[in-house]
Amino acid sequence: MANWGLDGAVALVTGGTRGVGRGIAAVLRESGARVIVCGRTRPDRDVPGEFRACDVRDADQVGELVASLDRLDVVVNNAGGSPSALAADASPRFHAKIVELNLLAPLIVAQAANSVMQSQESGGAIVMVSSVSGHRASPGTAAYGAAKAGLDNLTASLAAEWAPKVRVNSVVAGMVRTEQTALHYGDAAGVAAVEATVPLGRLAEPREIGACVAFLASPHASYVTGATLTVDGGVTA
Numbered sequence: 001m002a003n004w005g006l007d008g009a010v011a012l013v014t015g016g017t018r019g020v021g022r023g024i025a026a027v028l029r030e031s032g033a034r035v036i037v038c039g040r041t042r043p044d045r046d047v048p049g050e051f052r053a054c055d056v057r058d059a060d061q062v063g064e065l066v067a068s069l070d071r072l073d074v075v076v077n078n079a080g081g082s083p084s085a086l087a088a089d090a091s092p093r094f095h096a097k098i099v100e101l102n103l104l105a106p107l108i109v110a111q112a113a114n115s116v117m118q119s120q121e122s123g124g125a126i127v128m129v130s131s132v133s134g135h136r137a138s139p140g141t142a143a144y145g146a147a148k149a150g151l152d153n154l155t156a157s158l159a160a161e162w163a164p165k166v167r168v169n170s171v172v173a174g175m176v177r178t179e180q181t182a183l184h185y186g187d188a189a190g191v192a193a194v195e196a197t198v199p200l201g202r203l204a205e206p207r208e209i210g211a212c213v214a215f216l217a218s219p220h221a222s223y224v225t226g227a228t229l230t231v232d233g234g235v236t237a
Contacts, residue, residue, distance in 0.1 A: 002031075002211070002214070002215075003031075004031040004032075004214045004215065004217070004218035004219075004220065005218050005219040005220065006028065006031040006032050006033040006073075006074070006214065006217065006218055007031075007032030007033075008032065008033075008034070009032070009033040009034070009073040009074055009217075010033065010034050010036070010069060010070070010071050010072050010073050010074070011025075011028045011033040011034065011035050011036070011049075011073065011074035011075070011076065011217070012035075012036045012038065012065075012066075012069070012072060012074070012075045012076070012109075012113070013025045013028065013035060013036070013037050013038070013049065013076045013078055014038055014039075014054075014056050014075075014076065014077055014078050014079035014105075014106075014109060015038075015039060015056075015078045015079030015080065016035070016037035016038070016039070016047065016048070016049065016076075016078060017037060017039045017043040017047050017051070018043070018178070018179055019176070019178035019179060019206060020078060020129065020173060020176050020178060020206045020209050020210075021037070021076075021078040021079070021129075021206075022047065022048060022206060023205065023206020023207040023208075023209060023210040024076055024078060024129070024206070024209060024210040024213045024214075025037050025047065025048040025049050025210075026048040026206075026207060026210060027207055027210030027211055027213070027214050028049075028074070028076075028210070028213070028214055028217070029048045029049055031214055031218075033073075033074065034049075034050075035048060035049030035050065036049055036050050036051075036052055036065075036069065037049040037050065037051050037052070038051070038052045038053070038054040038056065038065060038079075039051070039053070039054070039079070040053065040054070040055050041053065052065055052068075056077075056079050056101075056105040056106075056108065056109050057100055057101060057104070057105045057108070058108075059108050059112075062108050062109055062112050063112050065112075066112040066113060066115075066116060069116075071116070071120060072113055072116045072117060072120075072124060073117075073120075073122065073124050073125070074124065074125050074126075074127070074217040075109060075110065075113040075124070075125075075126045075127070076126075076127045076129065076213055076217070077105075077106035077109055077110065077126065077127070077128045077129060077151075078129040079101065079105060079106075080101055080102040080105075080106075080129070080144075080147075080148075081101070081102070081144070082098045082101075082102070082141045082143065082144035084140040084141060085140065085141075086139075086140060087142040087143070090143070094143075095143040098141075098143040098144050098147060099143055099146070099147045099150075101147075102144055102147035102148060102151065103147040103148075103150045103151055103154065106128055106151060106154070107154060110126050110128075110154075110158060110168070113126055113166075114126070114158075114162050114166055117162075117165060117166045118162070118165050118166065120165075123164070123165035123166050123167070124165070124166050124167075125166070125167045125168075125169075125216065125217045125218075125221075126158070126166060126167070126168045126169075127168075127169055127170070127171060127213050127216050127217055128151050128152070128154070128155050128168070128169070128170040128171070129170075129171055129173060129209070129213070130148045130151050130152050130155075130170045130171065130172045130173065130228065131144075131145070131148040131172065131173055131174075132172055132173070132174050132175075132230070132232050132235060132236055133145040133148050134146075134147070134148030134149035134150075134151065134152055134172070135149070135152075135172065135230075135236055136236065151170065152170050152172065152228050155168050155169060155170040155226065155227075155228065156226045159225040159226030159227075160226060163225055167216075167221070167222075167224065167225040168225060168226065169216040169221070169224060169225060169226070169227045169228070169229065170227070170228040170229070171209060171212050171213055171216065171228075171229050171231055172228050172229065172230040172231065172232065173204070173209050173231055173232065174198070174204060174230075174231060174232025174233055174235050174236075175194060175198065175203045175204065175232070175233075175235070176203055176204045176205070176206055176209060177203040177204065177205055177206075178206060191203070197235065198232075198233040198234065198235055199233060199234030199235070199237065200233035200234055201233075202233065203233075204231065204232075204233060208231065209231055212229055212231050216229065
């Protein structure tokens, strides 16, 4: 395992109880960080870190969570997602909720984190978990794709506003093998068909996304801010 220089760092991972977020939290913890994982409900299995209940769409809950920590060095805005729904059929409320979770919630969390990081001598690092859906057509998840495109633009804006104390970067994730792979891609044959479209020939593992997040959060990326790192096996190439 790479030495990311995160020993003793305090890291908050939103939506870190399963899937990509769980992989990110595991890598950060193994890298020496104290990891706090938050979600709306307590999971039915152990998580790679300390679990705190928090709805990241609620600014008061986010503020209370951040205030309860003695310091905050790394924030990973991973919570997000969307069920499939055609844009013409979904309600305005549905679209609003998807944008709220995938764009506005990361801004709420980032604001709370920045208020702490700016006062720390060492500053801090914020990593947004974005998606290739924000960089190409996203039929069936139009609001999600639009929100992720907005998240990458938000990354650049916050990086410019909050430098030099706080670095803000984005990981643009491709297709990842998680507990919900079958829901998105079907049976083994369906997964194999999807994998055949990826130049590297397979879906990513959550820990591979985690390693890229750890790099951006670490001192090794000390001169990187406002960047989007695409981790998709070559799909968008």
